[in-house]
Amino acid sequence: EIVLTQSPATLSLSPGERATLSCRASQSVYSYLAWFQQKPGQAPRLLIYDASNRATGIPARFSGSGSGTDFTLTISSLEPEDSAVYYCQQRSNWPPYTFGQGTKLEIK
Amino acid sequence: EVQLIQSGAEMKKPGATVKISCKVSGYTFLDSYIHWLQQAPGKGLEWMGLVDPEDDKPIYAENFQGRVTITADTSIDTAYMELSSLRSEDTAVYYCAIPSGASGSYLDYWGHGTLVTVSS
Numbered sequence: 418e419i420v421l422t423q424s425p426a427t428l429s430l431s432p433g434e435r436a437t438l439s440c441r442a443s444q445s446v447y448s449y450l451a452w453f454q455q456k457p458g459q460a461p462r463l464l465i466y467d468a469s470n471r472a473t474g475i476p477a478r479f480s481g482s483g484s485g486t487d488f489t490l491t492i493s494s495l496e497p498e499d500s501a502v503y504y505c506q507q508r509s510n511w512p513p514y515t516f517g518q519g520t521k522l523e524i525k
Numbered sequence: 526e527v528q529l530i531q532s533g534a535e536m537k538k539p540g541a542t543v544k545i546s547c548k549v550s551g552y553t554f555l556d557s558y559i560h561w562l563q564q565a566p567g568k569g570l571e572w573m574g575l576v577d578p579e580d581d582k583p584i585y586a587e588n589f590q591g592r593v594t595i596t597a598d599t600s601i602d603t604a605y606m607e608l609s610s611l612r613s614e615d616t617a618v619y620y621c622a623i624p625s626g627a628s629g630s631y632l633d634y635w636g637h638g639t640l641v642t643v644s645s
Contacts, residue, residue: 418587451631453570460620460635461570466628473627504570508630513586514560514572 419443419510423503423517431525436492438520440505445485449509452481452490455519456501464503465490492522500524527551529621529636536642542609545639547621552634554602555579557623560632561595561606565617573619576604611643 420443430436440450448468453461463472465481468488478493492499505517532546547559561573574585578597585593594607604621619639622632 451628460622460638461632462635463628463631463633466631466633470628472631472633506570506631512572512574512584513588516570516572519569 418513419446419507419515421505421507421515421517423505423520425520426518427521427523429523429525430495432495432497434495436490436495436499436522438490438492438503438522440483440488440490440517442486442488442507444510446507446509448484449507450481450483450488451506451508452479453504453506454499454501455504461504495522495524497524527623527625527634529623529634531619531621531636531639534640534642536644537611539612539643539645541611541643542607543611543641544605544607545619545621545641546603546605547636548601548603549623550602552623552625554597554599557625559595559597559604560622561593561604562620562622563615563617564620564638565614568617573606578604608641611641613643615641616643617641 422441424439450468452465455461469481480491502519528550530548558575560575563571573589576583576595576597583595597604621636624630
């Protein structure tokens with residue numbers, strides 16, 4: 418089973434700042450990695466797929482990069498509504514699909 | 526508009542079985558696998574398994590093998606997830622989700638979640 422490790426666990430930034438979230442895989446997942454955003458009481462929302470492609474309707478301030486074992490989600494200029502937990506997920510080697518433990522992003 | 530409508534919250538005793546439904550609308554039911562995921566309170570997401578509605582064949586995560594049954598009823602565009610031998614650690618929100626194809630094989634449509642509480 419591929420283990421995804423996200424860092425940091427918590428990130429606290431101000432509106433307009435840049436957020437950089439990391440996801441590291443225990444073995445190569447090539448580019449088969451997605452990022453999800455989850456707000457309290459809501460289902461996860463797909464942001465990025467195949468490491469760098471924005472899903473439909475996702476603002477351009479969200480971008481993804483990386484391949485192999487190291488991936489990054491960047492939010493270029495934070496908005497208050499970006500406060501959420503962010504998860505990475507791989508579909509390279511399944512079953513099972515696996516998720517990281519999440520990064521909680523707080524907007525000050 | 527694609528919608529996944531899940532059944533309502535359930536309260537069960539330890540050892541019992543729960544069965545949750547997920548009705549798909551606005552999308553061709555046969556066109557995509559239906560996935561089920563578990564999220565315990567304050568915890569992350571865990572993938573439980575999926576079913577291919579075309580042949581009703583499931584694939585399960587090892588962590589749930591033997592306790593979970595995922596099925597699909599193509600006559601009413603509804604998938605089901607049944608979890609047996611419930612224990613307190615199964616208290617969680619359960620989601621169904623599908624990849625519509627617009628974002629490859631990634632889960633871009635989700636149900637609203639069904640809370641299952643296991644308590645004596």
